Amino acid sequence: MTNNYYPSNKKKQGISNRNSRLYRPYGLYRLYGLILLLFLFSGCATWYQRTAEFQSAVTDGNFERANKLLDKDKKQATGKNRVLYYLNKGYVEFMLGQPQNSNQYFETAENLIDEQHRNLGTEAVALITNPEARPYHPEDFEVIMINFYKALNYLDLNDMEGALVEVRKINIKLNQLNDKYPDHKNRYQRDAFAHLLMGLIYDASGDDNNAFIAYRNAYEVYQSDYAKNFGVQAPEQLKQDLMRSAYNCGFTAELKQYEKEFNTTYKHTPSPANGQLVFFWLNGMGPVKAEWSINFAKQKRGDGAIVFHNDEFGFAFPFFFDSHYTDSERQSIADLQMLRVAFPKYMERPPLYANGSLVLDAKTYPLEIAEDINEIAFKTLRDRMVREFSNSLLRVAAKKGIEYTARKQNEWLGLAVGLANSLTEKADTRNWQTLPYSISYTRVPLDAGTNNISLQLTSRNGSRNTDQITIEGGGKKTRFHVFQTMDSRARSN
Numbered sequence: 001m002t003n004n005y006y007p008s009n010k011k012k013q014g015i016s017n018r019n020s021r022l023y024r025p026y027g028l029y030r031l032y033g034l035i036l037l038l039f040l041f042s043g044c045a046t047w048y049q050r051t052a053e054f055q056s057a058v059t060d061g062n063f064e065r066a067n068k069l070l071d072k073d074k075k076q077a078t079g080k081n082r083v084l085y086y087l088n089k090g091y092v093e094f095m096l097g098q099p100q101n102s103n104q105y106f107e108t109a110e111n112l113i114d115e116q117h118r119n120l121g122t123e124a125v126a127l128i129t130n131p132e133a134r135p136y137h138p139e140d141f142e143v144i145m146i147n148f149y150k151a152l153n154y155l156d157l158n159d160m161e162g163a164l165v166e167v168r169k170i171n172i173k174l175n176q177l178n179d180k181y182p183d184h185k186n187r188y189q190r191d192a193f194a195h196l197l198m199g200l201i202y203d204a205s206g207d208d209n210n211a212f213i214a215y216r217n218a219y220e221v222y223q224s225d226y227a228k229n230f231g232v233q234a235p236e237q238l239k240q241d242l243m244r245s246a247y248n249c250g251f252t253a254e255l256k257q258y259e260k261e262f263n264t265t266y267k268h269t270p271s272p273a274n275g276q277l278v279f280f281w282l283n284g285m286g287p288v289k290a291e292w293s294i295n296f297a298k299q300k301r302g303d304g305a306i307v308f309h310n311d312e313f314g315f316a317f318p319f320f321f322d323s324h325y326t327d328s329e330r331q332s333i334a335d336l337q338m339l340r341v342a343f344p345k346y347m348e349r350p351p352l353y354a355n356g357s358l359v360l361d362a363k364t365y366p367l368e369i370a371e372d373i374n375e376i377a378f379k380t381l382r383d384r385m386v387r388e389f390s391n392s393l394l395r396v397a398a399k400k401g402i403e404y405t406a407r408k409q410n411e412w413l414g415l416a417v418g419l420a421n422s423l424t425e426k427a428d429t430r431n432w433q434t435l436p437y438s439i440s441y442t443r444v445p446l447d448a449g450t451n452n453i454s455l456q457l458t459s460r461n462g463s464r465n466t467d468q469i470t471i472e473g474g475g476k477k478t479r480f481h482v483f484q485t486m487d488s489r490a491r492s493n
Contacts (some may be wrong), residue, residue: 001028001152001155001156001394001479001481001482002468002481003095003156003482003483003484004095004227004469004481004483004484005098010183012416014044014454021084021305032272040200041074044064044430045289045430046288046289046291047288047289047430047431047433048131048268048288048289048290048429048433051433053069053175054066054069054070054088054389055433057069058092058285058434058486059258059285059486061334061486062195063092063096064096066088066092067089067092067093067096070088070089070092072086073085079252080094080133080135080136081135081136081430082112082135082136083109083112083116083135083136083137083138083368084107084251084430084432085105085130086105086106086109086112087105087106087109087138087432087434088434090102090103090105090109090146090149091107091434091435093105094149094152094153095484098158099152099153099154099156099157099417100153100157102149102150103150103153103154103216106149106150106153107150108144109146110135110147113137113138116135116137116321117183120448127435128283131427132426132427132428132429134194134428135294136278136428136430138383138432139377139380139384139432140177140186140188140429140437141188141361141376141377141380141381142431142432143173143177144170144173144191144194145344145373145432146437147166147167147170147194148166148194148197149195150166150168151163151164151166151167151197151201151291152280152349152480152482153167155201155480156480160204160205163201164198164201164202167194167197167198167201168198170194171190171191171195174188174189174190174191174350182374183264185271186281186380186383187229187230187303187379187380187383188229188376188380188383189225190221190225191371191374192218192221192222192225192226192232192234192370192371193218193370193371193439195214195215195218195221196209196214196218196235196370196441198210198211198214198217198218199211199218199238199241199245199479200241200278200403202214203241203245203478204278204478204480208245208248208249209249211241212242212243212245212246212249212251212254213244213250215238215242215245216242217252218238219234219238219239219242222234222235222238229268229379230370230372230375230376230379231372231374231423232369232370232372235368235369235370235441237441237442237443238370239262240257241443242258243255243258243259243266243334244266244268246258246325247268248264261447269400271478272444272476273446273448274443274448274473274475274476275445275446275447275474275475275477275478275479276443276444276445276446276474276478276479277444277445277446277451277453277471277478277479277480277481278441278442278443278446278478278479278481279367279441279442279443279481279483280439280440280441280480280481280482280483281356281367281439281440281441281483281485282436282438282439282482282483282484283351283353283356283432283436283437283438283440283484283485284349284350284351284352284353284436284438284485284486285349285351285376285433285435285436285437285486286349286373286377286432286433286434286435286436286437287346287347287348287349287374287377287378287430287431287432288346288349288433289341289344289345289346289427289428289429289431290344290345290346290347290429291343291344291345291427291429292342292343292345292427293340293341293342293343294310294311294313294315294340294341294343295309295340296308296309296315296317296339296340296341297309297310298339305318306318308339315391317386338357342426342427343385343426343427344381344385344428344429344431345381345427346378347382348374348378349437351437351438351461352456352459352460352485353457353459353460353465353485354459354460355458356440356455356456356457356458356459357366357397357442357455357456358442358444358453358454358455358456358469359453359454360444360446360451360452360453360454360455361447362445365442365443366416366442366443367440367441367442367446368440368442369438369439369440370439370440370441371439372438373435373436373437373438374437374438379480396412436484440469443456446471446473446474446479447473448473448474449472449473449474450470450471450472450473451471451472451473452468452469452470453468453469453470453471454466454467454468454469455467455468455483457485471483488492
């Protein structure tokens with residue numbers, strides 16, 4: 001498999017215990033002053049702005065330079081951002097066509113995520129500054145994308161079993177990730193594309209039965225979760241593969257069921273004698289995180305809850321006290337009347353190209369979207385924001401508690417702490433910024449010998465770009481090929 005590209009321009013109790021210690025005045029203000037000094041030196045720039053040189057190298061398609069920039073940043077490789085460092089290293093090596101190196105870096109990132117645990121020092125600093133003081137923990141979908149890239153690398157190495165292992169991990173991981181949320185209300189609970197990719201790999205291995213199961217699972221997730229939550233319908237190619245695998249397995253009843261559901265009659269054709277191509281198009285670049293601040297007013301409710309609401313956005317967060325909260329926390333929250341909370345938000349990077357297709361022997365094979373990473377990112381972040389408001393409230397309350405304590409000792413000290421609180425109320429804007437905007441795919445039967453396939457891309461303004469891809473056919477082998485476009489001007493690798 002080859003890669004092408006178009007470059008372009010808490011437990012509450014634990015927090016409560018640590019929080020109560022933060023109210024003790026000894027050494028506190030010296031610590032606070034140091035934190036504020038560090039914050040001022042770090043500036044207010046987002047993570048995207050701080051890594052602009054690396055991002056520019058990636059969007060220009062200069063992956064050698066991107067790799068050198070990562071290697072130069074030794075601090076990132078060992079500090080709180082090292083998960084991001086290894087994610088980016090894995091991606092860059094993937095684009096350089098080094099699947100073994102790429103998987104080693106992704107494996108390191110995966111192990112670091114698995115081993116992450118709360119550090120009391122960083123948690124305390126984060127509580128009185130902002131979440132970026134903690135080691136970076138990826139969003140759920142970012143964790144899942146590691147296995148997607150590892151699977152593609154194994155396909156490049158012609159290791160089908162290795163690729164299947166990675167794809168199987170995806171839905172296991174998703175179950176584990178969602179188990180940590182008491183309400184289980186995440187919209188991203190199952191990954192349709194993971195099942196689809198699993199089906200494609202089983203299909204390529206000649207395992208019709210498991211291919212059918214994987215295709216069926218993919219279709220079910222597209223029809224339920226993906227259509228409702230992310231606006232992605234089941235691809236037509238998936239429907240064809242589902243019916244074909246049902247036919248090959250002799251599942252007559254299932255085939256008839258899908259013919260009725262798809263309003264079609266399945267016409268079986270033998271597997272291409274000279275093999276076929278499964279083509280993945282990674283289009284554009286995924287969103288980057290910025291910051292937004294929301295002001296909330298406090299209201300008391302008859303059932304004992306405190307409600308923090310924002311009329312502009314229609315947000316209302318009820319907050320209940322329970323036994324886990326200390327007296328200091330209760331007093332700090334009770335003293336709040338208005339508060340400003342900083343949240344991360346995604347900024348979309350719309351791709352240049354809106355759609356594409358492959359052309360071989362005067363026949364067109366449309367590229368159909370199978371994974372909308374941009375939409376998943378926006379929806380999952382919103383889910384997390386709602387879920388983690390109480391943590392943000394505790395952070396603001398802790399900082400206010402420190403301010404009230406300071407004011408009792410000295411008015412000017414209180415003012416200074418209040419200023420520090422305002423300056424340090426920042427959102428965590430870190431994210432894995434080299435992910436694609438979306439993933440599309442198609443299947444193409446090959447001719448014997450050299451196949452000169454035309455890739456036709458249409459931009460959002462209607463202009464078209466054509467590139468040539470050469471794939472060797474022969475035998476009944478399935479070839480996998482990855483092609484990435486970045487954002488704007490196009491040139492070939």
